[in-house]
Amino acid sequence: MKEEAGKKVDNMDVAGKRYSNMHGSGSKQVVRKIEGETMRTEWDRATLLERCRSGDSQAMLEMSKCCDTEFANMWLVRAVLYGNEEARELLRCNPQRASNTFLPIENFIPGKRTSWFNGRYHAVSLSEIGFDNLPSMDETYMLAGLSKERVIVLGMETGYEPPDEDGFGAETYYSYYVYDEFFHRISPKAFEDNPHAAYGVGNEYIKAHGDLPKLRMDWLVEDGILKAEKFST
Structure with missing residues (x-):
């Protein structure tokens, strides 16, 4: 049993080895749980991204809650553009988020x-x-x-x-x-x-592709995110 446990510990990454040395053999279960959580998070994120790439505004909103700031803000703005009312309310209450996006907002206005x-x-x-x-x-x-x-x-x-x-x-x-x-x-x-x-x-x-979704620039104008004279709808 000890040899088997030892082999498993040897195959862990450096962080896992350190945790094992500090906390004993039971730590392999903790490390395994952490690795599992990371894999699930990455899988969930990849699934969300594919939904975003299909034009799913709810997925864009969810993506805005699990990314770093500039990426999160970009997805929030895109969720609004594709008609998500919850995202619109969030952006209306935090309009500064539209000016701190990974890709500048004008890149999404045709x-x-x-x-x-x-x-x-x-x-x-x-x-x-x-x-x-x-x-x-x-x-x-x-x-x-x-x-x-x-x-x-x-x-x-x-x-x-x-x-x-x-x-x-x-x-x-x-x-x-x-x-x-x-x-x-x-x-x-x-x-x-x-x-x-x-x-x-x-x-x-x-x-x-005549069936492309309508973009809600009008919402961004109404909420003061975009200037009407610059981004006419």
């Missing part, structure tokens, strides 16, 4: 992005919120928010040409990838140095 690309985001963080089929998990990406055709474009740097001896002619090259508003990649093609062509995929996408 055609209302403030610039072509807003910030740079590491692949790991993008994957955590649901972006799939990223070409590299070691890179950072520029992000351009929803177009009027309801697509998002990510840009990944692919090359750099230094300036000439006079200091002119420096060039950075990018490939662009197209996603829908729920962060599914909708085209396998990489668009080299042409974000306009990437956004052009949206024309076909919107024609094939």
